[in-house]
Amino acid sequence: MTQDVEMKEQAAPSNSLPSFSPSTLHHLKEIASLIETGAYDREVRRILRAIRLTMALRRKLKSSALSAFLNFTLIPGSEALTRLSSYLPKEDEHAMEVDTATSAPQAPAKHSLPEIEIYCYLLVLMFLIDQKKYNEAKACSSASIARLKNINRRTVDVLAARLYFYYSLCYELTGDLAEIRGNLLSLHRIATLRHDELGQETLLNLLLRNYLHYNLYDQAEKLRSKAPRFEAHSNQQFCRYLFYLGKIRTIQLEYTDAKECLLQAARKAPIAALGFRVQCNKWAIIVRLLLGEIPERTVFMQKGMEKALRPYFELTNAVRIGDLELFRSVAEKFSSTFSSDRTHNLIVRLRHNVIRTGLRNISISYSRISLVDVAKKLRLDSVADAESIVAKAIRDGAIDATLDHASRCMLSKETGDIYSMTEPQTVFNSRIAFCLNMHNEAVRALRFPPNSHKEKESAEKRRERRQQEQELAKHIAEEDDDEF
Known part of the structure; x- marks a missing residue:
């Protein structure tokens, strides 16, 4: 199901695209120039910035602007230009967008870089998905994946990861997700051989999503346990991985590990990824109830989640009271919601917990x-x-x-005194360990300029370095929102 863990890529407002900015075509040309510079200099960060600018421009994409951009960037008569142009609807020439910034007569610069070609595939694919032309999007994504298999450049990896995501999304939206499982496994093997770690992260998550979509939890766990492990390169992919791992651990009755994964995924996800955080909280609430814990009321009162978590709030209240009849009525009342969230089978397990809670209240009274x-x-x-x-x-x-x-x-x-036991010490120790782990992750995430300790900087260089650090910090902050 698309809403299971779909973290929508929202077009965040960008200071570089004000309402009075030049035309969309002009911005696309600037982004292409940025990708070209990143490809020649082998700077992946420039290509990442180009993707962020594209996300901000996504809602403004029109067929006329895309056609003009394809004609500007791709070689006339090339296979890529012919194929991509066939996916775009034909519009009246009078509706074509005029690039006011480049209206002067000039010879368009033709690019033969693979990065530019893959970027054109990505633009057309996003446009087709937004226009809900899923069959054309499937054909476009399949063509882009076939082209990617023949390109082995590290500067293409960032663009390839996005194409992998949309490739799986197209087939999921049409209900044909099982058809591409073998192809995703082949792509994961290729990414592993090429040491494309971002591609491995993305493809592993797509494969886990593919298996879980058809309730193949055992196969998902076998793949996850045998896949290569390395330090996460994308916070967004790491959040997805934690969510899928939490679901697998829940089905395997390993509730303690599942709770830790789900809560960590909800904490690490950016604020803009509301749907993803709602799904994490739904599963985390069920897991905590299965562990015998009662979630705090503040969990259900988070901004933007009150309505979505209302069924789980009433369910938690029934478990807290230990009323079996109330639990049955809540389960029947929101059965459709629980089925769509794929938590119905877990709620069936809660019946025994309701009885135990009621029995515990009776033993105290x-x-x-x-x-x-x-x-x-x-x-x-x-x-x-x-x-x-x-x-x-x-x-x-x-x-x-x-x-x-x-x-x-x-x-x-x-009933004895709880403070005479070791339970408070255990809880306190777990909280300290959590804080220390968060501190260590923050330290590892710090980035320093190369050889900054070996040379003395002048005042001008120091100002330039500070300006670069401020821009870098801004880009890092934007990364948390762009990919969701």
């Missing part, structure tokens, strides 16, 4: 209570069910009580 009353309070079908549930809860340590089979009653023990 009563020092002695008959099993008949326990069955009535928990709304169980028979006294035998109540006896077996109480016995299992005592054996698992859920309640501190004893079972008197002769008189058919439950005897609760006096």
Whole structure:
């Protein structure tokens, strides 16, 4: 399902594209020049900046501007120009956009760089998806992937990662996601052999999404465990990986690891990725309930999430009270929502937790209570069910009580002081470890100019370096929003 973990790439407002800026075609030419410079200088950061500028320009893309841009950049009569032009709808020549900034007669510079060609594929593919022409988008994405297999340049990797994402999205939107699984595996193998780590990250996430879309959790875990491991290069891809890993761990009953992955994914995701953070919180709430924890009310009151998390709030309230009848009514009331979120099977597992919570409340309230009353309070079908549930809860340590089979009653023990145990120390230690890990990740993410400790800078060089650092910090901040 597209909304499962779709982090929409929103066109963030850019200072470089004001309302009175030159035409779209002029901006596309500037972006092409930036890509060309990055390709010749082998600076991937310039190509990343070009992608960010494209995302800001995405909503302004028109067929006329794209046609003019393709004619400007690609060689006349080339296969790429013919193929890409066939995907664009034909418009009246009077509707063609006029580039006021370059209206003077000049010979257009033709590019034969693979980066420019792949960028043209990316532009046309995004335009087709936005226009909801999914069949044309599928054909365009397949052609772009076939072209990518013949290009082995590190400056193309950033553009290739975007094409991989849209390639999978096109087939998912048309319901044909299973068709490209073998091709994605082949692309992942090629990216591994070429040491394209960003491509490996993207393709691994796409493969995990592909498997989870068809509930193939075992195959997803086998792939994840055998895939090469390296330090994450993209925060967005790392968030996706944590979310998929959390879902796999949840299905495998490893709730502690699943909770950590899901909460970390929700924290690391940018604010603009609201849909992704909502999905992370939904799964994290279910996992915490399965662990016997009750999420805080502030989790359900996060800005923009109140309506989406309302069914899970009522579910949490039913689990907290331990009312089995209320739990059934909530599950039936929001069954369609839980099915669309693919959490219905997990909610079925919660029934036992509801019973345990109610039993724990009973053991705290009563020092002695008959099993008949326990069955009535928990709304169980028979006294035998109540006896077996109480016995299992005592054996698992859920309640501190004893079972008197002769008189058919439950005897609760006096509750001890929690601070005389080691539980507060364990919780405090886990919080300290979390803070230290966050500090270490922040230190590793710091970037320093090369050889800054070996040479003495003049005042002018120092000003230039500070200006570059400010621009770099701005670009890094923009990265968190652009790819979602």
